[in-house]
Amino acid sequence: MKNFTWLLLAAGLVALPACVTINIYFPAAAAEKAADKIIDEVWQLKKDGEPAAPQDKESK
Amino acid sequence: MKKLLLTLLMLPLLAFAAADLELNTPAISALKSSMQARHGQLAGHYASGAVGLTRDGLVAIKDANAVPLKDRQAVNALVSAENNDRNALYREIANANGHPEWEAEVRNTFSQRWVQKAQGGWWYQDGNGWAKK
Numbered sequence: 001m002k003n004f005t006w007l008l009l010a011a012g013l014v015a016l017p018a019c020v021t022i023n024i025y026f027p028a029a030a031a032e033k034a035a036d037k038i039i040d041e042v043w044q045l046k047k048d049g050e051p052a053a054p055q056d057k058e059s060k
Numbered sequence: 061m062k063k064l065l066l067t068l069l070m071l072p073l074l075a076f077a078a079a080d081l082e083l084n085t086p087a088i089s090a091l092k093s094s095m096q097a098r099h100g101q102l103a104g105h106y107a108s109g110a111v112g113l114t115r116d117g118l119v120a121i122k123d124a125n126a127v128p129l130k131d132r133q134a135v136n137a138l139v140s141a142e143n144n145d146r147n148a149l150y151r152e153i154a155n156a157n158g159h160p161e162w163e164a165e166v167r168n169t170f171s172q173r174w175v176q177k178a179q180g181g182w183w184y185q186d187g188n189g190w191a192k193k
Contacts, residue, residue, distance in 0.1 A: 026165045027081065034081040034153065035166075035173040038088075042095045045177060 087152045095145050101138055111139060112183030112190055117150065117171035118143045122183050122190055146170075 040046050102119070105111040105127070112122035119142050127135050150170060154163040175184045175193070182193050 024159070026159075026162050028165075028169065030079060030081045031162075031166055031169040032173065034083055035170045036177070038083065038092060038149070039170075039173055039177050041092055042099055043177065044096065044099070 081153065082156045083153065085152065085156045088149065088156060091145050091149045091152065095142065095149070098138060098142055098145075102142060105135055105138070106178070106182045109183050109192075110135060112185065113171070113174050113178060115171055115185045115187075117167040117174065118146050120185075 102111060106113075108126040109123045110121065110126035111119050114120050119139050121135065121139060124132055124135075150163050150167040151160070153166050154160050178184060178193050180193055183190050184193060185191070
């Protein structure tokens with residue numbers, strides 16, 4: 001049982017950096033969201049009175 | 061002990077949840093305001109076809125004849141100032157997120173979104189040259 005615990009622990013430690021590594025890939029969806037937010041502000045595409053309001057789904 | 065193990069195993073899952081890109085830096089805010097202010101002057105030129113959106117996320121003179129001769133110098137200056145801001149914006153977003161090497165992909169994402177959000181009648185570049193939205 002104790003061995004098993006250590007095995008789990010080791011597995012967790014191995015998994016952690018692997019998941020951090022995934023962050024080196026370009027986050028396309030987040031970038032698209034960021035671009036939309038900035039473009040809405042620069043081109044003032046949101047209605048007056050609600051600057052940079054958290055726009056949910058619709059918008060396109 | 062078991063709790064600690066569970067916590068350790070959950071940590072990687074949290075890393076996946078990292079969602080939005082960082083945009084709240086003074087540099088990005090300044091670029092946004094500058095571009096927003098300039099848009100008032102550029103919008104008419106997008107509509108007339110004098111200026112269009114390029115494939116690399118910038119703007120360019122598409123039809124100089126749409127601008128009276130005396131205003132051409134001013135439009136050229138607008139285009140060049142806008143492009144300086146756009147280049148800086150893409151670079152700043154990549155830097156703000158700790159990945160300067162993302163600049164090209166940020167630019168690419170923006171180039172598609174600018175066109176997507178452009179008004180009908182504005183011009184943009186696609187694989188075959190200029191097209192009207």
